[in-house]
Amino acid sequence: xxxxxxxxxxxxxxxxxxxxxxxxxxxxxxxxxxxxxxxxxxxxxxxxxxxxxxxxxxxxxxxxxxxxxxxxxxxxxxxxxxxxxxxxxxxxxxxxxxxxxxxxxxxxxxxxxxxxxxxxxxxxxxxxxxxxxxxxxxxxxxxxxxxxxxxxxxxxxxxxxxxxxxxxxxxxxxxxxxxxxxxxxxxxxxxxxxxxxxxxxxxxxxxxxxxxxxxxxxxxxxxxxxxxxxxxxxxxxxxxxxxxxxxxxxxxxxxxxxxxxxxxxxxxxxxxxxx
Numbered sequence: 056x057x058x059x060x061x062x063x064x065x066x067x068x069x070x071x072x073x074x075x076x077x078x079x080x081x082x083x084x085x086x087x088x089x090x091x092x093x094x095x096x097x098x099x100x101x102x103x104x105x106x107x108x109x110x111x112x113x114x115x116x117x118x119x120x121x122x123x124x125x126x127x128x129x130x131x132x133x134x135x136x137x138x139x140x141x142x143x144x145x146x147x148x149x150x151x152x153x154x155x156x157x158x159x160x161x162x163x164x165x166x167x168x169x170x171x172x173x174x175x176x177x178x179x180x181x182x183x184x185x186x187x188x189x190x191x192x193x194x195x196x197x198x199x200x201x202x203x204x205x206x207x208x209x210x211x212x213x214x215x216x217x218x219x220x221x222x223x224x225x226x227x228x229x230x231x232x233x234x235x236x237x238x239x240x241x242x243x244x245x246x247x248x249x250x251x252x253x254x255x256x257x258x259x260x261x262x263x264x265x266x267x268x269x270x271x272x273x274x275x276x277x278x279x280x281x282x283x284x285x286x287x288x289x290x291x292x293x294x295x296x297x298x299x300x301x302x303x304x305x306x307x308x309x310x311x312x313x314x315x316x317x318x319x320x321x322x323x324x325x326x327x328x329x330x
Contacts, residue, residue, distance in 0.1 A: 057192060057216075058168060058195065058216060058239060058267065059239065059265065061168070062267050062309075062330070063330055065096070065328050066303060066307070066308065066309070066310055066322060066327070066330075067097055067168070067267075067308055067309045067310075068094060068095050068096050068309075068310060068312065068315060068319055068322075069095065069096070069097040069099055069170060069309055069310065069311035069312065070087070070090035070091075070095035070097070070098050070311075070312070070315045071312060072099055072100070072101065072114070072313075073085075073086025073087040073089065073090045073098055073100075074086055074089040074090040074093050074095070074315050074316070077143065078143045078147075078149055079143075079149075079151070080121060080142070080143060080151055081114075082100065082112045082113060082114060082121075083112070083141065083151045083154065084151075084159065084162060085151060087159075087162075087163065090315050091166065091167055093315040094315060094319035095167065095315045095319075096167060096168060097170055097195070097309070098163070098167055098168075098170070099169075099170040099172055100112055100159065100169060100172065101113060101114040101115070101172045101173050102156055102171055102172070102173050102176075102177070102181055103128060103129060103173065103176075104129060104176065104180060105131060105132055105133040105136055106129065106130055106131055106132050107133060107134075109136075109155065110156035110157070110181060111128075111133060111136060111137075111153055111154065111156055112153065112154050112155075112156060112159055113128055113136075113153055114173075115128075115173060121141055121142065122139055122140075122141060123142045124139075128153075133155070136153050137152060137153060137155070139152060139153055140152055141153070156181070156184055157184060160184060160188040160190055161188060163193075164188055164189070164190055164193070165193075167193070168193050169190075169194050169195070170194075170196070171185075171195070172197075174196040175196075175198055175203075175204060178207045178211055178212070182211055182212045182215065185215075194215060195216045195218060195239075196215055196216070196217055197217070197218045197219070197220055197242055197269075198217075198219065198220060199219065199221075200219045200221070200227055200231075205234065205236070208234075208236040208237075209234065209235050209236055213235050213236050213237060214237050215237055216237050216239045217237055217238055218238075218239060218241060218242050218267075218269055219241050219242070220242045221241050221242070221243055221244070221252060222244040223244070223245055223246070223250050223251060223252060224250075224251045224252060225243070225251075225252055225257070228260075228264070238266070239266060239267055240261065240267030240268055240269060240308065241266065241267075241268060241269065242269040242309075243257075243268060243270060244271070244281050244282075245283050246280060246283060247283045247284075248283050252268075253282075253283060253305065255306075258305060258307070259306075262306070267308040267309065268306070268307050268308050268309070269308065269309035269311065270282050270302050270305075270307040270309065270310055270311070271286075271310075271311045272286050272290065272298065272299060272302060272310055272311065272318070273286070273287060273311055273312060273313050274286050274288050274313075282302065285297065285299070285301045285302050287312055287314050290317075290318075290321070291314065291317070295321045296325075299312075299318055299321055299322065300321070300325060303325075304327065
């Protein structure tokens with residue numbers, strides 16, 4: 056099943072870096088297994104590359120936060136990286152190590168969709184790994200639109216499902232449709248409900264053209280709202296209807312969250328999950 060077909064069944068729930076909490080760190084096999092148990096259709100994974108060319112799961116630049124170490128993993132060999140352990144939310148070492156991208160792919164082959172973040176840092180290596188595992192139909196990549204991104208897509212991986220990240224408006228929709236790329240939809244960022252990309256007209260237009268629309272309920276920085284205040288935070292502290300319900304009622308096809316189980320539970324209880 057591809058993402059277009061899946062979107063006809065239910066809102067596609069994307070677990071941001073898995074389901075982390077307590078002693079379970081993000082971007083680990085455990086966090087992804089838990090996300091699937093909680094009802095995620097897609098998991099988002101950050102992929103890095105070691106000094107000796109080995110791909111592994113880790114968010115670049117987060118060594119201090121996730122390992123309690125001041126270092127840069129990209130300068131180290133994977134043999135050293137693989138011996139490191141994540142810390143939990145209290146900076147206490149856990150039993151969870153850093154996994155190779157190959158192990159990750161093989162573990163989740165045929166089980167869910169995967170959004171590969173940081174794809175553009177090592178596109179050839181990541182693309183070849185995905186092909187080697189026979190998982191092109193499970194993968195999605197996203198990015199703001201640029202000449203270099205389009206060049207990679209057209210010349211390296213034209214069949215790889217691609218979702219451009221757009222803010223407030225999406226002026227390149229028609230141009231992207233004409234390119235030799237697998238443009239399947241757009242991730243929209245908006246500051247308020249009156250934004251063009253949050254309008255019924257825009258979402259209806261995208262659906263009419265066979266495209267999907269991705270929205271984020273996650274919060275990176277509360278000062279920079281990604282979905283006009285309709286977020287995980289507002290769903291959990293103000294109103295689920297205002298946070299998640301508004302996004303579901305608008306007709307967005309993907310919702311990326313840090314609270315997979317609670318989002319799925321709410322959508323099902325409110326009859327907003329199935330299409």
